[in-house]
Amino acid sequence: MAGKSACNVFLLHADTMEDKTMAMKYLDLTMTESVRRAQKQYYGHAGRIAGGPEHDPLGETEVEFIAARDSFYLGTVGETGWPYIQHRGGPKGFLRVLNPTTLAFADYRGNRQLLSTGNLSVNTRVSLFLMDYKNRERLKILGHARIEDARSHPELLSQLSIPSLQANVERIVVIDVVSFDWNCPKYITPRYSAEEVEELVGPLKAKIAELEARLYAARS
Numbered sequence: 001m002a003g004k005s006a007c008n009v010f011l012l013h014a015d016t017m018e019d020k021t022m023a024m025k026y027l028d029l030t031m032t033e034s035v036r037r038a039q040k041q042y043y044g045h046a047g048r049i050a051g052g053p054e055h056d057p058l059g060e061t062e063v064e065f066i067a068a069r070d071s072f073y074l075g076t077v078g079e080t081g082w083p084y085i086q087h088r089g090g091p092k093g094f095l096r097v098l099n100p101t102t103l104a105f106a107d108y109r110g111n112r113q114l115l116s117t118g119n120l121s122v123n124t125r126v127s128l129f130l131m132d133y134k135n136r137e138r139l140k141i142l143g144h145a146r147i148e149d150a151r152s153h154p155e156l157l158s159q160l161s162i163p164s165l166q167a168n169v170e171r172i173v174v175i176d177v178v179s180f181d182w183n184c185p186k187y188i189t190p191r192y193s194a195e196e197v198e199e200l201v202g203p204l205k206a207k208i209a210e211l212e213a214r215l216y217a218a219r220s
Contacts, residue, residue: 028052
């Protein structure tokens with residue numbers, strides 16, 4: 001029961017809920033009793049999902065979406081109970097799908113705060129938020145992450161890193177995917193990278209240059 005579609009539509013009937021956009025395990029984990037109480041307070045009914053699989057493997061649609069991303073947001077939880085959100089960026093596909101239930105990326109030397117790294121040493125739970133602003137799509141992933149020393153995994157390091165920056169990789173982050181959720185495009189403002197803007201306006205610039213050349217020739 002996964003895939004991209006319109007906004008999540010919950011069909012609430014007492015203690016059952018059918019949802020066409022979420023993988024089963026995602027709801028099983030996130031539909032807590034406090035969430036159900038809030039649903040009942042505001043909508044009169046509460047949804048419940050039980051008996052989800054141990055993992056929801058990524059499908060072809062998810063794999064293609066991840067491969068096209070050049071950034072994502074990573075959420076971890078520290079010992080104080082406070083969440084920490086970190087932006088990670090790189091060339092398209094730097095977040096690599098090793099198999100349907102495993103993701104990995106190279107973690108380069110940065111500001112030396114190591115907040116996410118420290119958090120993961122005591123709590124392996126992570127939440128990834130992947131955005132495609134151009135097409136107004138978003139994918140959320142839940143999983144367990146572990147930190148590996150890059151020096152101990154040369155083959156994986158070579159697979160995940162940019163060759164010219166390989167010496168700057170300190171860690172490899174491996175994520176065991178538990179489940180995922182596609183969200184609707186509602187309220188997502190379309191945004192475009194410089195590369196995407198150039199791709200859109202490039203033909204217009206070429207056409208303008210051609211017309212200007214013709215005009216100059218005619219006047220001459």
